Amino acid sequence: MPKGNLYDFMHKRKGVFKLQSLLRAAIDVSMGMEYLHQNNIVHRDLKTANLLMGEDGVVKIADFGVAKVQTQSGVMTAETGTYRWMAPEVIGHKPYDHKADVFSFGIVIWELLTGELPYSSLTPLQAAIGVVQKGLRPAIPKHVHSNLADLLERCWHLDPTLRPNFSEVSGVLQQIAKEVVEVDSCQN
Template sequence: MSRIPHHPNVLRLLAACVELPHLALVTDLRQVLTLCLGAARGMAHLHACRPPILHRDLKSANLLLDDMGSVKIADFGLSKQQAHSPREAMTGGLGTYQWTAPEVLSHQHYSIRADVFSFAVVMWECLTRKLPYAGLAPFQAATAVVYQGLRPDIPACTPPSLAALIKACWAAVPDQRPSFNAVVADLQQQLEQVQ
């Protein structure tokens, strides 16, 4: 039904993925990218503070939408300023297991790149409209993320550029994850390419 003219109150179906177990519908990718871009801009702002502010519990439930549909990052109960020196490095303060970076889950030193990992899971949620690691208890998911490199399955019909960004953001090695400034630039470019 590609002949139906665009209307804000009619769902646009762009593609369908029918390969088991990756059943998915791709609706308006612009909406997904716009939501992710808003959250990434907010996180880039927090990380640009001096010293940088780590959210430490970034997840979809902590992203609110205002009346205009703009994303607002909320719930700063676990937030903390990044340590100034290695002696002050953070090793505790878990967020919600399913969104938490492996270095945080395993009580290693961590930095602002832990928020980038959490953001990858948020992007996956926006794309799939599912909760991560369904069917696993939070502790089981955390253990598998740390020791088995478990990540949510990205649907095969995901645009390659978005799939690549998600994978880069949840890289096992924190220094291999992009900064939020790089994420913002990437998402802006992807949004410009969506018709």
Template structure:
């Protein structure tokens, strides 16, 4: 247990529905300090806190955010709870994408996706479903390595039980979760596909469509997916897009990589979870894309 007096809060970084994240220091080391929001009668908040701490303590992988410790302090009748993790200098993938917009190399994007695959393969091997995989929950360190974080609504898969219930962030939720049907680890693959879309096209999945979140949910259940902003069978439109892709290598195979990338993305967001590939299969495909660009 970390004492509150051993923590130094240096900068407020972000705020979400369940927590406020600060940059800070612990015994001379830069850390991220996540302060949990506790509402009146905070049974559910307490459960989220305990669940995230339990999961983080059990995880050790280069592509999963490293847990440092937990701090609980009291002030009068108030209890303050903090989760301390390693500090990721480049922030979330969402922030990183905006920061590099217009200068984000395809090699970097593929490397980040490979990192996410490695982290997700590890989580699924451990029987853990993330259930809220999105750019805001992937963190990037100074060297550009991606690590998966925010396990507040993650769940340990139980092969004896039916996994049901609401999970995730609306634009990234698989249709079976939206319908509160039985779901498996393949719900994370659907979320990954939406992330693939955001990374390749550097835009939000439904930003040009006048839908509220409830409408998006209904339409996703009925087959709505993010719109690819060009027709891959229109040579001029396709060439115009591939010309915008930045790479440090010759563009000899960029067109074929983009076509196969989009095909993989679409398989990953299939309506039937049984048609979606595993993260092992996704990893092998993306690794081949990366090699095709670099070793042509």
């Protein structure tokens, strides 16, 4: 993809996302993840380095090296992924399912909002321990749209059954995008 991955775009080239571009990217990812989950595929390493941006701004999910087809039982326990984006149940070697990807997605959105590396003041292992033992989550900036802040908190819920699925995530993001466009058009 001509524009590379989102991690390099933000952290190496110091790119930033305006809210509408961020929402468009988030919708692309959530719809892609919805498709994967409908086909029983759990990505297990969703992070900005695995999201590629095309010339037209379309974002695609990449690196399926640790993706897994979810079996009928749906139980996985292997610690797989990258600590800064990993769900607490994965870090803790507890049974997990597709909702682990939803947690990682929340961290990705936070990263796109702030342009910062998640838990940047901590080593990856310290971040992992903080997420599991202390319920550590990144601070949501005050300026964030209230529905987007609420969505992040729901994606990060400790109880995976209380996290939204990607169909719901896409719907919320599309509604926020619609509101943002309406506000922008009223201000012009």
